[in-house]
Amino acid sequence: MMEHDIQNKDYYKIGEVSKISGVKEYIIRYWVTELPSLKPIVTPTGYRLFKKKDLETILLLKKLIYEEGLTLSGAKKRLLEKTQETGQSEKNDLKKSIDMIKQQLLDLRKMLSGS
Numbered sequence: 001m002m003e004h005d006i007q008n009k010d011y012y013k014i015g016e017v018s019k020i021s022g023v024k025e026y027i028i029r030y031w032v033t034e035l036p037s038l039k040p041i042v043t044p045t046g047y048r049l050f051k052k053k054d055l056e057t058i059l060l061l062k063k064l065i066y067e068e069g070l071t072l073s074g075a076k077k078r079l080l081e082k083t084q085e086t087g088q089s090e091k092n093d094l095k096k097s098i099d100m101i102k103q104q105l106l107d108l109r110k111m112l113s114g115s
Contacts, residue, residue: 038050
């Protein structure tokens with residue numbers, strides 16, 4: 001597998017994550033201990049299973065650390081900022097959708113009341 005060759009799977013073993021991301025397994029294990037947002041499922045036999053979101057986070061961490069030259073601490077801060085921005089954007093989109101539905105309901109109410 002080459003870097004960024006993400007298959008459409010529910011879970012990835014740490015070896016697959018390592019091959020896809022180009023990050024050594026021991027570094028991924030360390031990042032898991034340092035970043036609460038990385039939460040692989042650990043099976044009873046000790047395998048770590050990563051979700052696609054975890055894999056994307058690892059790819060972003062790699063970019064921030066190896067390409068942009070940030071420390072792990074700096075990369076964690078950047079991830080937090082990105083998460084907050086994404087959350088605010090999703091809130092704004094949700095508010096717009098609610099406002100639109102509310103207006104449609106008001107219009108429907110007017111139609112039904114004959115006004």
